[in-house]
Amino acid sequence: MTAVKPVLDAYLDLNVVLALSALIWLAARAALGPTALRHNFIVQLRVLKALCLCVLLSPVLALAVTALSAQIWPGRAVAIGDIAVAAYLRGEIAMPATQFEALLNTRQRWVDLVLSGQNPVLTGLVAVLVLAALRILARTVRDALAIRETVLNSFLWRRSARVDVRLSDRITVPFAVRGLRRRHVVLPSHLLDTPRELRFALAHELEHVRARDVEWELGFELLRPLLFWNPAFWLLKYQFSRLRELSCDQSVVMRRGIDARDYTKCLLDYCARTVAQGRPRVLNVALVPGGKAKRVLRQRVIALADAPRLNAPEPAFFLATTLIFAVLVAFAAASFRQTQDWSHDRLMLSTVVNLERLEARNNGN
Amino acid sequence: MRKRKTGNLLTEVELEFMNELWALGEGSVRDVLDRLPPERNLAYTSGATILRILDEKGFVQSRKDGKTLIYRPLLEKDTYQARSLQNLSRTLFDDTPASLVARLVDDAGLTEADLEEIRALVERRLQNDSG
Numbered sequence: 001m002t003a004v005k006p007v008l009d010a011y012l013d014l015n016v017v018l019a020l021s022a023l024i025w026l027a028a029r030a031a032l033g034p035t036a037l038r039h040n041f042i043v044q045l046r047v048l049k050a051l052c053l054c055v056l057l058s059p060v061l062a063l064a065v066t067a068l069s070a071q072i073w074p075g076r077a078v079a080i081g082d083i084a085v086a087a088y089l090r091g092e093i094a095m096p097a098t099q100f101e102a103l104l105n106t107r108q109r110w111v112d113l114v115l116s117g118q119n120p121v122l123t124g125l126v127a128v129l130v131l132a133a134l135r136i137l138a139r140t141v142r143d144a145l146a147i148r149e150t151v152l153n154s155f156l157w158r159r160s161a162r163v164d165v166r167l168s169d170r171i172t173v174p175f176a177v178r179g180l181r182r183r184h185v186v187l188p189s190h191l192l193d194t195p196r197e198l199r200f201a202l203a204h205e206l207e208h209v210r211a212r213d214v215e216w217e218l219g220f221e222l223l224r225p226l227l228f229w230n231p232a233f234w235l236l237k238y239q240f241s242r243l244r245e246l247s248c249d250q251s252v253v254m255r256r257g258i259d260a261r262d263y264t265k266c267l268l269d270y271c272a273r274t275v276a277q278g279r280p281r282v283l284n285v286a287l288v289p290g291g292k293a294k295r296v297l298r299q300r301v302i303a304l305a306d307a308p309r310l311n312a313p314e315p316a317f318f319l320a321t322t323l324i325f326a327v328l329v330a331f332a333a334a335s336f337r338q339t340q341d342w343s344h345d346r347l348m349l350s351t352v353v354n355l356e357r358l359e360a361r362n363n364g365n
Numbered sequence: 366m367r368k369r370k371t372g373n374l375l376t377e378v379e380l381e382f383m384n385e386l387w388a389l390g391e392g393s394v395r396d397v398l399d400r401l402p403p404e405r406n407l408a409y410t411s412g413a414t415i416l417r418i419l420d421e422k423g424f425v426q427s428r429k430d431g432k433t434l435i436y437r438p439l440l441e442k443d444t445y446q447a448r449s450l451q452n453l454s455r456t457l458f459d460d461t462p463a464s465l466v467a468r469l470v471d472d473a474g475l476t477e478a479d480l481e482e483i484r485a486l487v488e489r490r491l492q493n494d495s496g
Contacts, residue, residue, distance in 0.1 A: 155414075155417070155418045155421055157414060167414070167418065169376045169379075169418075189376060189378070189379075189415075189418060190376065190377070190378060192378065192407075192411040192414055192415055193378055193407070193411070195408055195411065
């Protein structure tokens, strides 16, 4: 159990940081709302990717903030628990020490209760979550195998240093995917009949490859069995999937000089074909991603209409945004970390608790 | 690249190309494209890709004639017709060929002469089986 506890603590920390990051993202979106970047989905996607990277690096960022604050402000705590203990010892929180300590150790108590397996309801809940995670994992593996089968049975049409372009008669919607070594763009072979649509579909999928959307999708899908129960994960995943397509459409029109109206018509044709189609829903990025197609189609058409008027994004803006996110996530991660060490303040609190208990016993006698 | 067996069915555009190759006996990409209706307006590279796919699927065989690739069907049209009908019977007519024939005979598009021809074919088949 001692080996499981740190892992469970890190997992809970990640979930808390994820929830805070979702709030940071909503605030960032609200801040971008009144600006010219409102319809610039290329910028918005990059900003979201920067935030997601900060979440992944949050354990390192938390350590960095803790070490840095110890250097700059020695003796001042960063973790909320430590700040609360210091405030209690200064007399700013009025409650009995035993009650305060119990409140402070709430999370630890619940973790211990889960690990001990003594509460049947909690154990049952954990078992249900584990089973659900295994089911999601099995579905992901099944979809991955189906995609692998499609790629293996496709026809290698073009090959570049990084990407294989393939044709398949088993699919009706193009998609991009990656294996261990190579990336694949798979196009329906019937597109050979319509060279213009073929050009649009290829441009769209290659843009996904260029933006590394395939790898991001893979990352989200690998995390899904672990974080499926966290609404913040779904919010960030939904935002990512939505921005991924909107940004890709705008990039295609901006970078590759494709007419926005022709491209929109091609998208509408594909939407008509993809409705009510059974195909793997994960581990790939497709021109029109299944069930979400209808929901985001309107936004995509509006985004395409704005694309020709967009300016190239400023690198300084990304740098500044990434820095702000890194600082916010680092402080959030450091604040919610469980401190394991016995600091001076913690020892003092423990002493006060012991004295309080002793006093209660003496009064009882 | 591994060569696959011709166990599967042709797509619409592949069937269009195979029909032209069956009519030609053998031919190059240009030969096949020249036989397609002018409104098809298919790019040479697309035609070449479709024939390469057919080659990989094992429906045709290619040989070099100078710088040109000449394609020849490996599968007879009759054989493919039979396979296609078997597939249709299995997937749409619950694996009962009689239902398929019944649907065909009910079709108002069949003339008296067509029906007579079908009757003759069936009788010939019955005689062969009993003989």
